[in-house]
Amino acid sequence: MKLLRVKPGHGEVVLAEGDVAVPEQYGELLATFRRELDAGMWAAIPTSTHLGRREAELVRSFEDVPADAERVIFFPRAAGGG
Amino acid sequence: MALALGTAALVLTALLSVLALPSLARSLETVRQRLVERSGHKRPVPVDEYDPGRELRAEQRARALLRSCVNEEEWTMYRDLGFLRVWGTLDERPYAYLVYPHKPILAYVPSTNHMLGEYCIEFPDRTRPYGSTRLPDSDDVLAKWVALTADERALIEQANMHLAGRQIRVAKARRDLVRLACWERERVASHRRVPRRAGSVPAL
Numbered sequence: 001m002k003l004l005r006v007k008p009g010h011g012e013v014v015l016a017e018g019d020v021a022v023p024e025q026y027g028e029l030l031a032t033f034r035r036e037l038d039a040g041m042w043a044a045i046p047t048s049t050h051l052g053r054r055e056a057e058l059v060r061s062f063e064d065v066p067a068d069a070e071r072v073i074f075f076p077r078a079a080g081g082g
Numbered sequence: 083m084a085l086a087l088g089t090a091a092l093v094l095t096a097l098l099s100v101l102a103l104p105s106l107a108r109s110l111e112t113v114r115q116r117l118v119e120r121s122g123h124k125r126p127v128p129v130d131e132y133d134p135g136r137e138l139r140a141e142q143r144a145r146a147l148l149r150s151c152v153n154e155e156e157w158t159m160y161r162d163l164g165f166l167r168v169w170g171t172l173d174e175r176p177y178a179y180l181v182y183p184h185k186p187i188l189a190y191v192p193s194t195n196h197m198l199g200e201y202c203i204e205f206p207d208r209t210r211p212y213g214s215t216r217l218p219d220s221d222d223v224l225a226k227w228v229a230l231t232a233d234e235r236a237l238i239e240q241a242n243m244h245l246a247g248r249q250i251r252v253a254k255a256r257r258d259l260v261r262l263a264c265w266e267r268e269r270v271a272s273h274r275r276v277p278r279r280a281g282s283v284p285a286l
Contacts, residue, residue, distance in 0.1 A: 004147075006144065044232060046151040073151075076215075079204050081202035
């Protein structure tokens with residue numbers, strides 16, 4: 001699993017990468033996930049339906065991330081614009 | 083006596099002013115920064131912080147990420163037309179959104195091309211890694227696509243809604259809808275064409 005964050009002037013940045021089945025890597029992924037959410041980010045998982053439609057799912061805790069998810073993308077939180 | 087007291091008062095005032103000047107300047111700067119943050123104005127990016135090459139590389143990375151998330155039709159639509167169409171799911175009658183980079187999301191009815199309104203939404207990165215809160219264009223589109231497909235209602239409730247034409251000119255939106263219709267016709271036509279395969283023609 002990869003934890004990515006999109007950033008101005010950079011595109012996506014790999015924050016952490018690992019296998020959730022490996023305890024040390026799980027710990028690192030969990031800590032990174034929590035840090036980003038605490039910093040006010042949104043966590044999204046790109047998914048695909050059985051009809052082939054692509055969509056995304058927002059998750060609010062690491063436990064909600066499917067174990068087979070390949071990546072979680074962090075975005076700055078939305079704000080109403082002018 | 084009065085003259086001496088007056089002179090002393092003047093000197094004292096001048097001395098106090100000199101001593102208070104640095105802290106006064108600091109307070110004024112703090113107040114200015116707070117006002118800028120509250121008004122939501124973007125800090126102008128100093129010229130030496132702006133690097134066109136870096137921005138281009140960031141946009142290329144963002145395009146690759148967007149391409150890996152959306153389906154093939156959505157990706158080619160964005161590549162060819164510069165915007166994405168995302169179908170709405172909150173009503174039985176079909177409606178859709180046009181998603182532009184760093185512009186409001188435009189809601190419309192595809193059957194009539196009637197424009198319903200603009201939803202102004204931003205994804206400002208307060209950490210300002212290079213002095214700006216703006217994501218690369220394709221990351222902004224991806225963020226809107228994620229928000230619309232994951233929780234359309236929440237996004238719409240959070241956005242500031244305006245009548246169509248406030249930021250995206252109505253004429254431009256109409257032109258884009260015509261371009262989209264043409265693009266879809268061409269795409270359908272190209273899919274219907276039977277590909278020629280070597281050796282498929284029967285010998286006489």
